[in-house]
């Protein structure tokens with residue numbers, strides 16, 4: 201029960217209120233009031249407690265070499281709550297006795313990079329980094345991602361930090377908060393770190409192009425940053441490399457995202473960049489999500505390098521450099537992609553679980569047990585390369601694509617982005633590809649007090665039994681998540697969402713009719729589960 205209304209800046213909160221802010225390996229919540237049914241959960245004191253908890257965690261991690269105060273960098277995307285949360289985060293860090301270095305508008309990968317950069321003039325490397333972002337979520341949300349030089353924090357660390365934050369929060373007083381505010385205002389340092397990060401990207405392309413100063417001279421490349429944090433890519437990366445960037449759009453940060461959702465998985469967003477490429481007769485289009493850890497591209501004739509096609513392109517590039525290497529992907533990749541990677545490119549496709557951190561951790565694990573892997577990539581556009589410290593960086597993925605363009609030009613091959621399009625030649629693409637998200641009603645009596653996860657697992661178990669008794673369906677021989685089967689010239693995967701009480705169903709087939717047959721197979725298996733909202737599936741199989 202909540203305590204009586206108080207005049208303090210620190211209203212009573214339970215530990216569970218903190219735990220609810222965990223979203224896999226991120227923290228996410230509501231930071232702006234005004235949306236019905238979505239009360240603010242990331243208040244300033246909550247944020248300060250989380251930053252203080254991260255600082256305490258970091259102090260423990262780095263205790264051995266903490267002869268001088270630890271440094272933590274703080275950056276944010278274009279959200280309207282960014283400034284308020286940046287102040288609260290800074291107070292949490294300063295209050296814990298650590299040094300705060302603010303970067304202002306930044307990308308998530310740049311924040312990780314700041315733990316690796318060796319440059320004292322920019323107060324680098326930092327010991328820890330906090331990115332304030334909620335990726336492509338609506339304007340009222342926000343959240344945090346945390347990094348050390350070992351990479352992004354995982355689920356288990358986030359849980360510890362939130363538990364600790366709940367305890368710290370309990371000890372907050374109005375006077376204590378005033379004190380940390382004063383401490384922060386006296387000690388915060390500001391650094392233009394994005395200059396360091398972008399010049400690293402520029403250097404990487406120049407190096408790949410035998411140190412030509414402007415290897416992209418003559419290329420016309422348009423960027424769509426969706427009013428997120430990625431606008432820097434046009435001016436600070438492409439232009440110094442000689443590319444023309446006119447026609448680039450939505451480069452100005454605007455946390456209301458007035459043009460489209462900054463998300464390469466969003467159809468409207470992809471349409472917007474495709475249109476910009478065609479209207480400007482550009483060689484290439486590049487699109488980023490809000491915090492630039494994801495990206496996609498569009499070739500000069502408007503074909504998307506997105507989802508399986510982006511993975512195919514990146515696999516082709518990486519397998520040229522590392523023949524035979526294993527490509528780790530998420531679970532919703534197509535059968536056609538496996539054939540392409542294994543038969544055409546001579547690599548190995550390891551289709552693992554959904555979730556960028558899962559994919560990256562799996563690639564790292566494979567290398568540690570002697571299986572060489574250089575690329576971990578998700579259909580969502582998250583991708584990480586071994587050569588880039590397994591940092592999932594949408595901008596770096598595009599650097600690899602630019603390298604390919606530049607080296608083709610250097611060796612006299614003309615034709616704009618055709619060199620890229622040719623690389624994915626032969627990838628079989630389904631006529632129909634859908635993702636239907638089936639919600640589990642957590643208050644339904646069918647759950648019998650159990651969790652939605654248990655309920656979801658029961659649905660999956662029954663579906664698996666059905667597949668085994670259906671001669672038209674073949675269960676995927678190797679599968680790490682949910683239930684995947686092939687049949688009718690296509691496949692489906694039903695799995696539990698990483699975060700929500702939802703069973704996402706992916707279906708791919710040559711045509712709608714076959715996709716419906718796959719949908720019907722799932723539908724007949726799950727029909728007894730009344731807490732499962734199958735309306736999206738019902739609608740699909742009726743059309």
Ligand SMILES: O=P(O)(O)OC[C@H]1O[C@H](O)[C@H](O)[C@@H](O)[C@@H]1O
Pocket residue numbers: 554555556557578580582696697698699700704
């Ligand atoms: O399991 P889902 O609900 O489909 O969500 C899965 C997605 O969640 C987040 O957005 C992660 O950043 C992605 O890496 C992941 O793919």
